[in-house]
Amino acid sequence: MVCGDQVEVRRAGDGGVIERVLPRTTLLYRSDVFRSKAIAANASQVAVVVAARPSFSPELVQRCLLAAEDQGMASLIVLNKADLPETATARAPLEPLAHIGYRVVTLSAESDATPLLPHLQGHTTLLIGQSGMGKSTLVNALCPDAAVATGEYSEALDSGRHTTTHTRLHRLDPDTALIDSPGLQEFALQHLDDEALARAFVEFRPFLGQCRFRDCRHAGEPGCRLDEAVAAGTVDPARLKLYQTLLRRRQGAARC
Numbered sequence: 494m495v496c497g498d499q500v501e502v503r504r505a506g507d508g509g510v511i512e513r514v515l516p517r518t519t520l521l522y523r524s525d526v527f528r529s530k531a532i533a534a535n536a537s538q539v540a541v542v543v544a545a546r547p548s549f550s551p552e553l554v555q556r557c558l559l560a561a562e563d564q565g566m567a568s569l570i571v572l573n574k575a576d577l578p579e580t581a582t583a584r585a586p587l588e589p590l591a592h593i594g595y596r597v598v599t600l601s602a603e604s605d606a607t608p609l610l611p612h613l614q615g616h617t618t619l620l621i622g623q624s625g626m627g628k629s630t631l632v633n634a635l636c637p638d639a640a641v642a643t644g645e646y647s648e649a650l651d652s653g654r655h656t657t658t659h660t661r662l663h664r665l666d667p668d669t670a671l672i673d674s675p676g677l678q679e680f681a682l683q684h685l686d687d688e689a690l691a692r693a694f695v696e697f698r699p700f701l702g703q704c705r706f707r708d709c710r711h712a713g714e715p716g717c718r719l720d721e722a723v724a725a726g727t728v729d730p731a732r733l734k735l736y737q738t739l740l741r742r743r744q745g746a747a748r749c
Contacts, residue, residue, distance in 0.1 A: 494514055495533060495660075496674075497533045497534040497535040497536055497617065497619075497672060498515070498517070498534045499514075500512075501515065517535055519565065520534050521533050521539065521561065521566065521619060522560070522684070523677075524683045524684040525683050529684060532619065533660055533674065535617060536617045536618065536619040536672055537617050538568065538616040539558070539560075539561040539566050540569050540570070540609075540613075541558065541569075541622050542628045543623075543626055544574040544577070544583065544626045545580050546574065546577055547623070547625045549583070549622070551586040552735065553623065554587070554590070554622075556680040556681075556682060557677075558595065559685070559694070559739075560680065560682060560685075563693050567616065568596075569597070570595055570596065570598070571598050571609060571631070572598065572599045573631065575600055576601045576604065580599070589729050589732070593695060596612065602631040602633075606631055606634035606635050609631070613635075613665065613669055613671070616670075617671075620671060620672065621677065623676050624676025628673055628674070629673060635665060635671060636663040636664075636665060659675065660673065661673050690739060690740060690743065691711070691736065694732060694736055696732065697728065697736070700718035700719050700722050701718075703718040704717050704718045704719070712737055719733055
């Protein structure tokens with residue numbers, strides 16, 4: 494089982510016994526060539542939490558979004574610690590994602606987390622991201638009874654310290670919930686095959702299946718519609734480069 498699972502329980506004395514795990518609507522997980530790690534089930538939305546300090550990995554943000562797209566989940570990015578002077582600089586790598594439709598909500602969880610509330614209503618939202626971004630502070634602001642432990646980040650190491658050790662669901666109202674998860678340092682996508690990986694890039698979808706060659710790898714082949722879209726300014730070349738990088742890594746790891 495994983496956090497968010499719905500189960501059937503049979504009463505047994507003062508407790509109960511889980512009889513069956515009900516079918517999942519979504520399962521967000523990460524995987525490398527050796528193992529898979531399930532993070533949460535039945536979440537309808539992913540909120541990737543980032544901040545100017547400690548610094549975050551734009552590629553890890555995109556990997557989380559790709560995993561969510563594969564599961565048909567809604568996504569948004571929460572730029573936390575908006576009071577920091579570096580926030581404008583931190584937002585710059587998020588602009589290409591905002592341009593293709595990803596919502597970016599800027600706030601400071603320590604002072605006012607309410608700008609996030611309209612984006613959460615009616616969803617079970619998985620908060621995900623690197624350590625030190627303020628996920629637990631955000632949960633405490635929105636669910637005061639949660640009393641989640643928080644910690645400072647290391648200026649010297651430019652990284653956060655793990656304070657959340659397990660994934661936990663917090664109910665905001667009968668229709669809305671938050672799932673807090675431990676900090677990530679990596680997010681491998683080995684479970685996505687070539688086709689699923691390409692479709693996880695939302696802006697690629699209008700061009701997939703339209704290339705001159707059916708087995709086009711979108712890596713410089715003649716008649717590649719994605720290359721044409723890059724040349725026309727419709728697709729960000731950095732996004733195509735990321736796709737090609739992830740594809741090479743996935744295929745290289747599979748041969749190991």
